[in-house]
Amino acid sequence: MTTASLVSDLVTSFKATARIVIVGASLAGLRAAEALRDEGFTGSLTLIGDEVHEPYDRPPLSKQVLKGWVPAENTKLPRMRAIDADWRLGVAATGLDRANREVLLANGEKVPYDRLLIATGVRSRQWFNPDEAKLGGLFTLRTCDDAAKLQEALQARPSRALIVGAGFIGSEMASVCRDLGLEVTVAERSTAPLVGALGGVIGDIAAKMQRDAGVDLRTNVSVEALEGDAGGHVRRARLSDGTTLDVDVVVASLGSIRNIEWLDGAQLAAGFWGVACDAGCRAFDINGVVTDTIFVAGDIARAPHVLYEYQFLSIEHVDAAVLGAQTAAHNMVNLETNRRPHLPLPQFWSAQFGVNIKGVGVCSFADEIVFTQGSPEDLRFVAAYGRKGRIVAAVSFNHGKWLDYYAAMIERSAPFPPPPPGYDLPTNAEPMPARFRDLREPTGLPDVVLTGHDPTSRGAEFRPKRPKSEGANS
Amino acid sequence: MRIVVDLNRCVGYAQCVPLAPDVLRLQGEEALAYDPNPDDSERQRVVRAAASCPVQAIIVELDPPADRTTK
Numbered sequence: 328m329t330t331a332s333l334v335s336d337l338v339t340s341f342k343a344t345a346r347i348v349i350v351g352a353s354l355a356g357l358r359a360a361e362a363l364r365d366e367g368f369t370g371s372l373t374l375i376g377d378e379v380h381e382p383y384d385r386p387p388l389s390k391q392v393l394k395g396w397v398p399a400e401n402t403k404l405p406r407m408r409a410i411d412a413d414w415r416l417g418v419a420a421t422g423l424d425r426a427n428r429e430v431l432l433a434n435g436e437k438v439p440y441d442r443l444l445i446a447t448g449v450r451s452r453q454w455f456n457p458d459e460a461k462l463g464g465l466f467t468l469r470t471c472d473d474a475a476k477l478q479e480a481l482q483a484r485p486s487r488a489l490i491v492g493a494g495f496i497g498s499e500m501a502s503v504c505r506d507l508g509l510e511v512t513v514a515e516r517s518t519a520p521l522v523g524a525l526g527g528v529i530g531d532i533a534a535k536m537q538r539d540a541g542v543d544l545r546t547n548v549s550v551e552a553l554e555g556d557a558g559g560h561v562r563r564a565r566l567s568d569g570t571t572l573d574v575d576v577v578v579a580s581l582g583s584i585r586n587i588e589w590l591d592g593a594q595l596a597a598g599f600w601g602v603a604c605d606a607g608c609r610a611f612d613i614n615g616v617v618t619d620t621i622f623v624a625g626d627i628a629r630a631p632h633v634l635y636e637y638q639f640l641s642i643e644h645v646d647a648a649v650l651g652a653q654t655a656a657h658n659m660v661n662l663e664t665n666r667r668p669h670l671p672l673p674q675f676w677s678a679q680f681g682v683n684i685k686g687v688g689v690c691s692f693a694d695e696i697v698f699t700q701g702s703p704e705d706l707r708f709v710a711a712y713g714r715k716g717r718i719v720a721a722v723s724f725n726h727g728k729w730l731d732y733y734a735a736m737i738e739r740s741a742p743f744p745p746p747p748p749g750y751d752l753p754t755n756a757e758p759m760p761a762r763f764r765d766l767r768e769p770t771g772l773p774d775v776v777l778t779g780h781d782p783t784s785r786g787a788e789f790r791p792k793r794p795k796s797e798g799a800n801s
Numbered sequence: 802m803r804i805v806v807d808l809n810r811c812v813g814y815a816q817c818v819p820l821a822p823d824v825l826r827l828q829g830e831e832a833l834a835y836d837p838n839p840d841d842s843e844r845q846r847v848v849r850a851a852a853s854c855p856v857q858a859i860i861v862e863l864d865p866p867a868d869r870t871t872k
Contacts, residue, residue, distance in 0.1 A: 387834070401837060404805060405861065406865065645807075681830070725830050727811075728813075
């Protein structure tokens with residue numbers, strides 16, 4: 328028998344008899360399960376999810392669901408095929424025992440695996456003051472239960488809603504409030520909405536868009552305190568500029584936290600940044616050595632990307648979750664010579680204030696931006712982002728049909744500024760600073776250290792410095 | 802029935818909107834919003850809308866797979 332046929336037998340028998348466990352039963356988990364069956368995997372498959380709901384579509388939650396058009400429970404994801412899985416919904420994974428290859432569940436059960444997929448995603452950052460966090464009328468938005476509660480509160484027509492944080496989700500929620508004819512204040516601690524994702528130049532356009540739609544946008548402020556009435560319902564917010572606001576609904580849109588706590592002690596390269604993995608979705612252990620049995624997909628995954636100087640990137644977008652899940656599934660049931668890389672060109676969209684914002688690439692990687700088509704004043708344009716003379720991203724406002732043109736240039740690492748398309752030129756087509764925050768600022772969480780002197784005992788160790796509360800401030 | 806629209810792919814040609822106006826709507830000039838779990842009575846309209854999409858962005862689950870017990 329040749330080596331090749333032995334190896335082929337090994338793969339065939341693995342696909343028939345192995346046990347695969349997927350932790351995280353949302354988009355990435357579901358699509359990975361489907362892809363595994365497509366790959367011919369007929370062994371046992373377990374899907375573990377802490378929510379009681381079957382996998383659902385999250386992007387509509389901050390838009391058509393909040394607006395009251397689509398009920399929150401009517402967001403269930405289409406299934407691409409039968410997966411014949413053992414579903415464990417409503418029970419969280421609480422631990423990972425790598426030595427015995429078992430996932431520990433909140434109900435005390437242990438689920439053995441031969442291959443494990445980590446797809447536990449992120450959750451929304453809660454209000455930073457635990458006492459204030461108990462107030463009625465204070466919401467976050469991540470799950471369909473969150474969306475149902477917030478939609479109900481908006482339907483009751485609060486006299487004013489306050490949205491803390493003007494990222495994509497916060498801005499989309501503000502847009503819905505205005506569509507519903509509600510008074511809404513948005514408090515953002517940076518200079519404008521969407522600055523973190525798209526930079527200050529686009530942020531200024533987003534700010535004008537919000538104000539023109541009647542949003543009371545306050546920038547360069549944080550919300551320092553919330554005050555409730557005797558019934559424990561939020562009634563007032565105190566801002567860092569000394570002003571106070573009377574509000575009945577407050578939505579904390581403070582970004583997300585990765586669900587890595589259940590991996591404590593598992594000695595993986597997991598931290599507030601996510602779970603590091605290679606471009607083939609294989610998890611790294613704490614020392615940066617790749618594992619053979621553990622894979623990562625979805626929002627929690629963080630992998631090196633060839634287009635961005637091989638930096639480790641978390642791509643928290645829908646298509647990255649789907650493609651990553653499919654790549655992870657393929658690599659879980661194939662050997663080295665047959666592995667595939669997961670190298671998505673990041674793509675995202677956001678609908679707000681009647682404008683379709685779409686992007687490709689990693690905008691925040693850029694130092695410069697140039698308007699290439701259309702008119703920023705009319706909220707119909709494309710802008711390209713560049714770094715050190717090459718194009719790294721592009722964003723469009725109501726001009727999405729053009730994005731593929733830019734995506735192709737980004738993939739080819741074409742020069743920046745890109746050649747103008749020849750017509751529909753903006754009045755100002757000069758590159759300018761994109762105005763992102765300096766990412767070299769220390770994060771204040773250096774929680775890994777190297778220990779040991781002998782080459783055999785040398786390794787990394789977590790020395791967690793847990794912050795007092797998860798969100799330091801808005 | 803269940804659908805999902807790949808809004809990375811969708812660029813707002815809006816061919817689908819008049820074919821299933823209760824399921825697919827345009828918000829502004831280019832942004833598509835959809836009902837992910839439309840009533841089964843929409844089936845014919847949704848299938849036509851999905852077929853009409855120039856970029857094939859509408860993913861339809863025509864029949865639930867055998868192992869799906871929930872509605």
